Amino acid sequence: MRKQYKKYDFPVNGIRRYLEPGPIVLVSSRYKGENNIMTMGWHSMMEFTPSLIGCLIVDYNHSHEMIKKSGQCVINLPTIDLLQEVIGIGNCHGSAIDKFKKFSLTPTPAKQIKAPLIKECYANFECKIRDKKLLPKYNFFILEVVKAHVPKTPKYPKTVHYTGDGVFMLSGNHINLSKKFRPENL
């Protein structure tokens, strides 16, 4: 049984809570009526406001051209219940198949872009390309998150983090040490 999340608008300048810990994400895109999904592990926060993410999507991925040409994508945050899908999506090529159908995932309309959200994921971040300067040399996209959809519970999702060699690290406990921080450094 897959998890169902009721999601709410979340401030785009607060998404580091979900991405800075380094989870594997699923990137969904749409171009000329075709949807696609890829698995991605190489990403970094780059700014709070505007909400910027840098990420590497190699050009042999079908998604690379779709995102470059449409200027948009969604970064979806899967949890451990979707681990088989995370691996399966990484194992096949989007030019040959519809990955939403193959993996029984539900494309849901986004609010500000045309690429679809993946309903079964914990959170969805709608993105527009902000800067293509590093694309030719590094395949590195700089994206602006324009809308974020996040459930209120659980506060911290059980995410999966890839180490290579087929090994995943699962997110563990959370500890709150905010009293040890200077307020301006939180």
Next chain:
Amino acid sequence: MRKQYKKYDFPVNGIRRYLEPGPIVLVSSRYKGENNIMTMGWHSMMEFTPSLIGCLIVDYNHSHEMIKKSGQCVINLPTIDLLQEVIGIGNCHGSAIDKFKKFSLTPTPAKQIKAPLIKECYANFECKIRDKKLLPKYNFFILEVVKAHVPKTPKYPKTVHYTGDGVFMLSGNHINLSKKFRPENL
């Protein structure tokens, strides 16, 4: 009691094992005879060969200028036993104090650069700046890892991952699903 690690050369094209899961790292630098350390959570793998890391170091950090001017730094991977130091180093400014002394950390000579390794960290990655193209606009450094020092045990360190608001996620269990992968996708 702090952990002691006996470290060995590790292939620089394999460091994604430690960085792709998204841990907080400590960045050490040296310029004009002065050492410094900063805490960093915004980084991404960018290439296997050469071994490239992209990372964001805001220019109000004392380390920003030191790294830019020296062209070098070390990315050190702390484990949970150094969590108080991780927070403390983020709480103070390197222009006023020697953070190695303040936090009783041991600077150890690197092999290929002049910035010091932090002995107490699990792993140390010696880096040279590869590309400054994104520095003016985004404070984003593209670094090449030229030497990696990693112990043989434990295979997977207990790392800390920052979510903001003073809350850390601790690394959890590792699971090996390599049999589910196509060999070329591992």
